[in-house]
Amino acid sequence: MPVGLVFRDCDTVSPPLLPTAADFAMRPLLERQKYLIDYTLAALFRRKTRNLGLLLVYTLLVFLFASVLLLSQGLRREAALLLQDAPEVVVQKLIAGRHDPLPAAWLDTLRRIRGVGSARGRLWGYYYDPAVKANYTLMAAPERGLAADEIIVGAALARIRQIGVGDYLSLRATDGRPLPMKIIGILDSASELLGADLLLLSETGFRQLFQLPPAVYTDAVLTVRNPREASTVANKIALALPASRPILRAEILRTYDAVFHWREGMTFVALGSLLLAFLILAWDKAAGLSAEEKREIGILKAIGWETGDILRMKLWEGTLLSLTAFLAGYLLAWWQVFYGGARLFAPVLKGWAVLYPDFRLTPAVDLQQVLVLLAVTVLPYIVATLIPGWRAAISDPDAAMRG
Amino acid sequence: MPLRRFPHPRKANAALTLLATLSLLFGLTLADSAWRARSTNRAADRALVRELGLTDLSLFTEARYTRHPTQADRHSPFQDHPAALDHFPSGALLPPPPGLTLYSHEE
Amino acid sequence: MIELHEVSKVFNQGQPNECRALRELSLRLERGGITVFKGPSGSGKTTLLTLIGCLARPTAGRITLDGRLLSNLPERFLTEVRRHTFGFVFQRFNLLRGLTVLENVMLPAYPLGKPYRELRDGARALLDRFGLGAKADSRVEWLSGGEAQRTALARALINDPAVLIADEPTANLDSALSREVLALLGELATQGRTVLISSHDPLVFEAVQVDRVIELHDGCVVGDSRC
Numbered sequence: 001m002p003v004g005l006v007f008r009d010c011d012t013v014s015p016p017l018l019p020t021a022a023d024f025a026m027r028p029l030l031e032r033q034k035y036l037i038d039y040t041l042a043a044l045f046r047r048k049t050r051n052l053g054l055l056l057v058y059t060l061l062v063f064l065f066a067s068v069l070l071l072s073q074g075l076r077r078e079a080a081l082l083l084q085d086a087p088e089v090v091v092q093k094l095i096a097g098r099h100d101p102l103p104a105a106w107l108d109t110l111r112r113i114r115g116v117g118s119a120r121g122r123l124w125g126y127y128y129d130p131a132v133k134a135n136y137t138l139m140a141a142p143e144r145g146l147a148a149d150e151i152i153v154g155a156a157l158a159r160i161r162q163i164g165v166g167d168y169l170s171l172r173a174t175d176g177r178p179l180p181m182k183i184i185g186i187l188d189s190a191s192e193l194l195g196a197d198l199l200l201l202s203e204t205g206f207r208q209l210f211q212l213p214p215a216v217y218t219d220a221v222l223t224v225r226n227p228r229e230a231s232t233v234a235n236k237i238a239l240a241l242p243a244s245r246p247i248l249r250a251e252i253l254r255t256y257d258a259v260f261h262w263r264e265g266m267t268f269v270a271l272g273s274l275l276l277a278f279l280i281l282a283w284d285k286a287a288g289l290s291a292e293e294k295r296e297i298g299i300l301k302a303i304g305w306e307t308g309d310i311l312r313m314k315l316w317e318g319t320l321l322s323l324t325a326f327l328a329g330y331l332l333a334w335w336q337v338f339y340g341g342a343r344l345f346a347p348v349l350k351g352w353a354v355l356y357p358d359f360r361l362t363p364a365v366d367l368q369q370v371l372v373l374l375a376v377t378v379l380p381y382i383v384a385t386l387i388p389g390w391r392a393a394i395s396d397p398d399a400a401m402r403g
Numbered sequence: 404m405p406l407r408r409f410p411h412p413r414k415a416n417a418a419l420t421l422l423a424t425l426s427l428l429f430g431l432t433l434a435d436s437a438w439r440a441r442s443t444n445r446a447a448d449r450a451l452v453r454e455l456g457l458t459d460l461s462l463f464t465e466a467r468y469t470r471h472p473t474q475a476d477r478h479s480p481f482q483d484h485p486a487a488l489d490h491f492p493s494g495a496l497l498p499p500p501p502g503l504t505l506y507s508h509e510e
Numbered sequence: 511m512i513e514l515h516e517v518s519k520v521f522n523q524g525q526p527n528e529c530r531a532l533r534e535l536s537l538r539l540e541r542g543g544i545t546v547f548k549g550p551s552g553s554g555k556t557t558l559l560t561l562i563g564c565l566a567r568p569t570a571g572r573i574t575l576d577g578r579l580l581s582n583l584p585e586r587f588l589t590e591v592r593r594h595t596f597g598f599v600f601q602r603f604n605l606l607r608g609l610t611v612l613e614n615v616m617l618p619a620y621p622l623g624k625p626y627r628e629l630r631d632g633a634r635a636l637l638d639r640f641g642l643g644a645k646a647d648s649r650v651e652w653l654s655g656g657e658a659q660r661t662a663l664a665r666a667l668i669n670d671p672a673v674l675i676a677d678e679p680t681a682n683l684d685s686a687l688s689r690e691v692l693a694l695l696g697e698l699a700t701q702g703r704t705v706l707i708s709s710h711d712p713l714v715f716e717a718v719q720v721d722r723v724i725e726l727h728d729g730c731v732v733g734d735s736r737c
Binding site for chain 1: 465
């Protein structure tokens with residue numbers, strides 16, 4: 001039996017009335033905090049439905065924010081890593097503001113510009129498949145050695161048409177003729193992010209399908225001798241071929257670096273209003289100490305709790321709830337973005353598209369952004385619980401006597 | 404002392420265990436990210452990019468300017484007005500080509 | 511030994527509703543035994559107990575505990591004195607709803623940070639002693655008046671205080687339960703604790719266990735008898 005709790009016998013010496021130095025000695029720190037957690041949990045569990053509901057909404061909120069954050073970080077990094085081998089310069093021909101086939105003679109002009117390493121014409125375009133109402137990206141792939149009636153398709157395309165190697169896919173040529181194409185391969189790409197909707201054909205096949213004259217290309221891709229002079233080269237191209245539009249790799253990368261940056265405002269405005277609504281709810285819940293809670297703080301002080309103990313207890317209340325919600329929401333977001341294929345965002349990402357890549361993003365974390373998310377979700381709630389607790393805690397404890 | 408029924412697990416221990424577990428998982432996500440960033444092999448994908456001269460991710464296939472935002476006509480995202488909202492949800496995620504918003508050699 | 515020297519307590523000082531609860535009251539309370547403060551409501555009994563128990567500070571005058579002046583101690587030290595020296599049983603029990611009987615009894619010891627097992631077993635031992643062992647894990651809302659009073663008593667004793675302060679301990683009990691509580695308090699007094707009670711219940715100040723009755727009226731001592 002613990003010494004402090006033995007009922008005193010008449011013959012024992014009464015202890016001193018005043019506390020001794022030993023009473024002020026460092027008390028076991030962890031044990032004290034655990035007692036405060038015990039109390040705050042018991043208090044939270046009294047309004048079980050309400051507090052669990054709050055935890056749930058809080059978790060959902062963090063989940064949504066963290067999902068947007070992680071998805072955009074993942075996509076941005078994936079794009080940056082995959083597209084670092086994109087063409088250094090793409091040259092298009094514009095007519096009346098529109099992309100137009102580029103004459104093969106331009107390739108020679110381009111090759112003669114100082115600083116240009118090589119130039120080759122690309123053949124690519126879009127094809128609408130009425131059978132599944134999907135857009136494909138068609139591309140001539142001269143290096144694959146395809147025959148005129150052979151194609152290689154992207155994985156998402158094969159999935160939606162339910163076709164495989166050896167099957168035939170009938171394409172409708174520009175003059176209305178059906179062109180049966182034999183599938184001799186499916187793009188084996190670990191991530192479908194690049195080629196989900198691709199349909200690769202031979203150059204002959206491409207020209208046949210679109211009735212394209214032999215001396216034109218869709219656009220031209222260049223290599224530049226000195227990558228640092230790419231923009232000088234682009235200026236020279238614009239001078240030599242006034243109808244051209246050169247696009248630099250730096251611009252391509254910049255485009256994807258801005259994924260979720262530009263009008264992500266829209267997403268965040270929607271989420272922001274949600275955050276605001278939650279803050280009001282949380283503030284109301286945490287800040288509005290009920291008369292009962294104030295009375296309880298008075299009782300705690302009367303039975304020997306210090307103002308500091310009450311504040312620490314309130315701090316634990318805020319921390320436990322908001323940190324649990326943050327971590328749970330973040331982990332759920334992590335799981336759904338990087339292991340669940342970001343299914344939650346599929347409706348937004350898919351939009352009106354029929355073809356959608358089935359991709360697994362490689363996790364990418366910007367710790368700084370995670371910390372910002374932590375700060376904006378966790379800190380306000382802690383402050384909202386602490387301030388009213390502090391106001392109630394500095395009152396005199398004799399209120400408890402008066403009831 | 405009379406026989407007690409089996410005591411409940413202490414609340415604080417349960418809560419701290421939960422927090423510790425969640426924190427551990429959080430740490431694991433960081434480790435996972437670091438590890439997979441190094442172990443993911445993109446060689447095949449990058450070879451495809453080099454071979455075909457790919458310029459865009461095949462994320463949004465609904466329109467030319469969302470499938471190939473870097474290659475699209477300067478005017479296609481803005482059929483009506485430069486500040487008009489997009490028809491497509493993906494327009495909310497993807498900005499217009501930088502040439503339209505930043506200083507570039509085209510100007 | 512507790513000494514009060516010309517202690518006054520004024521509420522809402524300087525305002526129209528100013529109220530002088532205690533007027534230059536002087537008193538010596540020895541160690542041990544049961545002392546009852548009797549008097550009509552508004553006579554200052556409860557105020558006196560809050561001052562002695564370090565729940566509030568006097569407006570004027572000095573209070574000493576074993577010769578040490580309490581009136582000028584900083585709050586932190588006052589709290590330390592309070593939880594070390596005094597145990598409180600409040601008029602309306604002031605148990606915390608939604609918590610179990612056991613948790614309520616353990617509460618005053620939480621800031622001390624004793625090992626959990628030690629504290630829990632100690633609290634259970636106290637509850638067993640008061641015949642509440644079987645109720646330890648039920649919520650306090652479900653207790654009867656007598657059980658609530660004994661729980662409050664157990665809570666007051668968890669830190670093993672030298673002085674037990676009980677404000678109208680029989681106000682919410684019938685006479686049988688009142689006698690039971692008085693017997694318990696008498697037992698505590700014989701074990702060496704100082705018990706201070708405020709009451710206007712004749713059952714209390716006429717009880718055999720009581721050693722001293724101090725009568726208050728309008729914040730002044732008007733009678734002091736030893737039994």
